[in-house]
Amino acid sequence: MLGAGSLGGLWATRLFRAGVPLHLILRNPKRLAEYHAAGGLELLENGTSRLYPIPAELPEATTPIERLLVACKAYDAEAAVAEVAPRLTKHSEILLLQNGLGSQQAIAARWPESRCIFISSTEGAYREVGFRIVHAGLGHNWLGDPGNRQPPPWLAELNLADIPYRWAEDIMGKLWRKLAINCAINPLSVLNDCHNGELSNQPEPLHKLCCELSEVLRACDQMDAADGLEAEVLRIIEATAQNFSSMHQDVQNGRRTEVSFLLGQACRAARQHGLATPELCELLDRLQALLRRHGLPDD
Ligand code: NAD
Ligand code: KPL
Secondary structure (H helix, E strand, O other): OEOOOHHHHHHHHHHHHOOOOOOEEOOOHHHHHHHHHHOOEEEEEOOEEEEEOOOEEOOOOOOOEEEEEEOOOHHHHHHHHHHHHHHEEEEEEEEEOOOOOOHHHHHHHHOOOOEEEEEEEOOEEEEOOOOEEEEEEOOOEEEEOOOOOOOOHHHHHHHHOOOOEEEOOOHHHHHHHHHHHHHHHHHHHHHOOOOHHHHHHOHHHHHHHHHHHHHHHHHOOOHHHHOOHHHHHHHHHHHOOOOOOHHHHHHHOOOOOOHHHOHHHHHHHHHHOOOOOHHHHHHHHHHHHHHHHOOOOOO
């Protein structure tokens, strides 16, 4: 498990307690020492907290890796895999838990001998302090491989670990749909500094964004992902009315966002297909300007 943060920790603790053999790969000796001092990863779930002493190591350990679960942010994922790439076995698998699109394709292209499985997750987790992770929201995980519709034989291990999942023959559709939903909601929530629910007062900008996003999805051959996009965006705004979007939380906490893999990716796809998407472009410009004002990277 590379990237033992919020979502990675949620996966690692559930796999470990189900008896699935697993090692955490931590960034550097300081982080490894802190982890050993903490005694493991702590998961707070349904009001109960438990410590899981999952073995941990550094990227430069020498044991071969057959299956690598990557749970870093999209902007860190490729560099993180590069650090452990010499350890990957010939027919290894790389499971990619990143939101948005772009990082998965870069990794799949750079390590073609590994089977890359893309995961789209709607589960929610955050890190309180140190190695204490809170399972904050129920959700689902879609796993799929755009190059091979056959599920891998080990999927049932996820049942043992109580990880809610389905194999998605159309994983690109799932990832594009989530990307489009995030593009419609998250930047507006940042620019208006508001809960998701307050966006229901802005039907006109949401409508224009959803029209352009649907056009981009169709140009990318993602017809199913385009279908009913606006209705689902409005439904999610209602369902998450009291929440701040993940991008809003990132900006609020001074953390880098994954904008380049979300709205940036939608704008790049529009350009590649020769589509004019003035609303998306303007939204990206305004968002990037705000990020710079906050002293955050704009990519
Ligand atoms: P996070 O910041 O909590 O965790 C990422 C971890 O990766 C950090 O602990 C960081 O130190 C580690 N890392 C980065 N580079 C590394 C390297 N080279 N070697 C080892 N470790 C390295 O992030 P997160 O919230 O868990 O998000 C991970 C991905 O999952 C993102 O793409 C996010 O959008 C997606 N996601 C998160 C949630 C959630 O609820 N947290 C839900 C759905 C999707
Ligand atoms: O996924 C989300 C996020 O905040 O990242 C939702 C709640 C669906 C809003 O886009």
